[in-house]
Amino acid sequence: MEKKHIFDVISEQEKESLKAFAEDYVKFLSEAKTERESVDYFREILLRDHFEEGGKERGFFIYRNKFFACWRRGKRSIREGLRVIVSHIDTPRLDLKLHPLFEDMDLAFFKTHYYGGIKKYHWVALPLSLHGVVVKKDGSTVKIIIGERDEDPVFTICDLLPHLGRKRQEEKKLAEAIPAENLNILVGGIPLEKTSEEIGENGKQKERVKKRILKILEERYGITEEDFVSAEIFAVPAGRARFLGFDEAFIGGYGQDDRICAYTSFQAFREVTDPIHTVLVLFMDREEIGSEGNTSAKSRIFESLIYRLIKDENLSPTPDIFFEVMEKTKALSADVTAGIDPIYIEVHDKLNDAKMGYGVVISRYTGHGGKYLANEAHAEYVSFLRNIFEKEGVIYQVASMGKVDEGGGGTVSKYFASYGMDIVDIGPPLLSMHSPFEVSHIGDLYMTFKAFRAFLKS
Numbered sequence: 001m002e003k004k005h006i007f008d009v010i011s012e013q014e015k016e017s018l019k020a021f022a023e024d025y026v027k028f029l030s031e032a033k034t035e036r037e038s039v040d041y042f043r044e045i046l047l048r049d050h051f052e053e054g055g056k057e058r059g060f061f062i063y064r065n066k067f068f069a070c071w072r073r074g075k076r077s078i079r080e081g082l083r084v085i086v087s088h089i090d091t092p093r094l095d096l097k098l099h100p101l102f103e104d105m106d107l108a109f110f111k112t113h114y115y116g117g118i119k120k121y122h123w124v125a126l127p128l129s130l131h132g133v134v135v136k137k138d139g140s141t142v143k144i145i146i147g148e149r150d151e152d153p154v155f156t157i158c159d160l161l162p163h164l165g166r167k168r169q170e171e172k173k174l175a176e177a178i179p180a181e182n183l184n185i186l187v188g189g190i191p192l193e194k195t196s197e198e199i200g201e202n203g204k205q206k207e208r209v210k211k212r213i214l215k216i217l218e219e220r221y222g223i224t225e226e227d228f229v230s231a232e233i234f235a236v237p238a239g240r241a242r243f244l245g246f247d248e249a250f251i252g253g254y255g256q257d258d259r260i261c262a263y264t265s266f267q268a269f270r271e272v273t274d275p276i277h278t279v280l281v282l283f284m285d286r287e288e289i290g291s292e293g294n295t296s297a298k299s300r301i302f303e304s305l306i307y308r309l310i311k312d313e314n315l316s317p318t319p320d321i322f323f324e325v326m327e328k329t330k331a332l333s334a335d336v337t338a339g340i341d342p343i344y345i346e347v348h349d350k351l352n353d354a355k356m357g358y359g360v361v362i363s364r365y366t367g368h369g370g371k372y373l374a375n376e377a378h379a380e381y382v383s384f385l386r387n388i389f390e391k392e393g394v395i396y397q398v399a400s401m402g403k404v405d406e407g408g409g410g411t412v413s414k415y416f417a418s419y420g421m422d423i424v425d426i427g428p429p430l431l432s433m434h435s436p437f438e439v440s441h442i443g444d445l446y447m448t449f450k451a452f453r454a455f456l457k458s
């Protein structure tokens with residue numbers, strides 16, 4: 001068996017469409033950095049494509065502004081099963097705490113609590129932007145994006161200078177060098193002017209930098225300090241995604257786990273206009289923290305959506321019809337995996353791990369040593385996928401992630417498998433996964449799109 005580099009196989013024409021596809025992906029990655037922003041992006045495009053919210057033949061559904069689903073009715077009845085692709089649109093980041101703002105030594109900061117699996121040292125000394133919403137007491141919502149336009153200020157978490165960091169940081173374990181409570185974002189440093197009536201009154205002249213920040217927040221966004229308790233504001237790396245390398249082989253940018261699969265499955269969905277089976281493409285939230293909560297894969301939101309699609313075909317969603325549909329459904333858990341990094345070859349199994357530029361990766365199982373907590377796709381299902389991918393010229397690799405004893409990871413696939421459908425993890429390999437600047441290969445990006453399109457057509 002010989003693995004092939006995508007660029008050794010594809011035609012000149014395909015190289016061109018690959019490049020155009022990558023350019024559009026870079027735009028998406030730069031514009032949609034949170035689950036809410038991804039939902040807005042998808043909704044806007046589908047409305048332009050004349051989709052209807054809740055539409056029977058083709059429609060979309062949004063839950064709590066963080067979960068998105070879209071579907072297109074197939075030629076065959078839903079009783080013959082669906083084609084489902086599920087990815088996630090949440091990404092590791094720093095959430096502002098409920099009471100974030102404090103001042104110390106005339107510097108104002110936001111306290112944070114990280115979300116998902118981060119290496120804390122990645123998040124210091126880089127420009128950050130703030131994204132999210134503040135929902136005020138009267139229910140009105142203020143959308144926040146600060147730090148992405150050229151004229152915007154950015155934010156940062158300061159690190160200790162090496163001169164003074166020897167004991168505090170350099171002698172410690174990497175994970176302990178930067179405690180979570182030190183991930184405080186610098187947000188201001190000019191005190192509020194003293195006012196004449198305040199002079200002399202005890203306490204009123206304290207925390208003037210913080211007070212000035214609060215004044216700016218009130219003037220610019222109409223929000224008060226209390227409003228942070230009903231806000232969701234995330235700090236994420238500021239700036240756009242970029243092509244990377246002299247040959248522009250790669251795309252570097254924040255949040256490619258898993259917005260690369262969200263984007264490719266969404267574009268595949270848009271292209272499959274006349275599917276055989278009903279196609280349903282899902283974009284989940286909360287994957288990075290174990291799929292908890294009512295917008296996650298562990299919630300029963302998927303189930304209720306299937307009930308709706310069954311009812312839309314004038315069938316009644318009884319348990320026997322529901323499980324008949326589920327057993328005939330085929331699904332892809334669209335998520336990224338680790339590409340082999342030759343610099344850290346010791347954690348990889350060269351023969352079994354994925355190579356950058358060698359195509360979309362079917363990960364038959366995830367989990368960790370002993371296959372614990374993993375969904376493993378059946379051989380029959382992998383055979384089915386090989387068949388449709390080869391017919392459609394999809395370059396793919398079948399791989400695992402890392403040496404058995406080195407670690408592992410999970411995805412949403414096991415929650416969907418519990419309904420009885422066949423599901424397997426599939427997606428492009430990344431380098432620097434879960435870092436503020438993740439790296440994908442443009443060839444793998446395109447093959448992921450082609451794989452999803454072939455699957456939805458099947």
Ligand code: MN
Nearest residue numbers: 257258335336
């Ligand atoms: Mn993921």
Ligand code: MN
Nearest residue numbers: 257258288434
């Ligand atoms: Mn992840």
